[in-house]
Amino acid sequence: QKEVEQNSGPLSVPEGAIASLNCTYSDRGSQSFFWYRQYSGKSPELIMSIYSNGDKEDGRFTAQLNKASQYVSLLIRDSQPSDSATYLCAPYNQGGKLIFGQGTELSVKP
Amino acid sequence: GVSQNPRHKITKRGQNVTFRCDPISEHNRLYWYRQTLGQGPEFLIYFQGTGAADDSGLPNDRFFAVRPEGSVSTLKIQRTQQEDSAVYLCASSLVQGGNEQYFGPGTRLTVT
Numbered sequence: 111q112k113e114v115e116q117n118s119g120p121l122s123v124p125e126g127a128i129a130s131l132n133c134t135y136s137d138r139g140s141q142s143f144f145w146y147r148q149y150s151g152k153s154p155e156l157i158m159s160i161y162s163n164g165d166k167e168d169g170r171f172t173a174q175l176n177k178a179s180q181y182v183s184l185l186i187r188d189s190q191p192s193d194s195a196t197y198l199c200a201p202y203n204q205g206g207k208l209i210f211g212q213g214t215e216l217s218v219k220p
Numbered sequence: 221g222v223s224q225n226p227r228h229k230i231t232k233r234g235q236n237v238t239f240r241c242d243p244i245s246e247h248n249r250l251y252w253y254r255q256t257l258g259q260g261p262e263f264l265i266y267f268q269g270t271g272a273a274d275d276s277g278l279p280n281d282r283f284f285a286v287r288p289e290g291s292v293s294t295l296k297i298q299r300t301q302q303e304d305s306a307v308y309l310c311a312s313s314l315v316q317g318g319n320e321q322y323f324g325p326g327t328r329l330t331v332t
Contacts, residue, residue: 207263
């Protein structure tokens with residue numbers, strides 16, 4: 111079992127739709143969770159962090175965390191073509207390092 | 221932000237390379253990751269202050285990194301091999317808070 115699993119995609123959604131990105135993790139000691147966006151040829155950019163069960167909203171982005179199910183998700187409302195990128199999930203367990211999933215490629219079609 | 225140089229490095233197999241990372245000034249933790257095409261970043265090593273707190277991700281003894289004054293770090297790869305070709309990413313964070321890590325632009329290494 112991989113430590114962090116994400117659907118590799120590509121996930122294709124029409125402009126204006128909601129994009130739903132999912133991530134499961136194996137380390138029950140994980141306490142913080144981060145979502146990074148990575149455009150092709152660029153480095154990862156931190157877009158969301160979530161530390162407790164439930165939802166956290168920031169603009170068009172909502173992160174959802176369920177520690178009992180070891181599941182974290184990212185919803186992007188009103189998707190725009192500029193949201194087309196790879197989204198990386200990364201749990202953190204106080205050990206210092208982030209363990210990344212392979213990422214989900216999102217394509218938003220105009 | 222975090223700065224890295226060089227941005228690109230092409231080298232021949234067997235040569236040594238050195239990469240530099242300048243973290244965000246108030247950040248006391250510095251991380252090195254590497255990323256290959258289609259994969260998420262893979263942890264290599266991180267520093268808290270001047271010391272390596274976790275170097276469990278270094279693949280072999282050809283890789284080593286230092287942070288002598290607790291700020292700038294260098295990652296060195298000796299006797300490069302083709303499988304070392306990757307993007308080497310540096311990130312930094314504060315110990316306090318949620319350890320949100322911010323990445324530099326990366327150094328793309330191509331070993332021919």
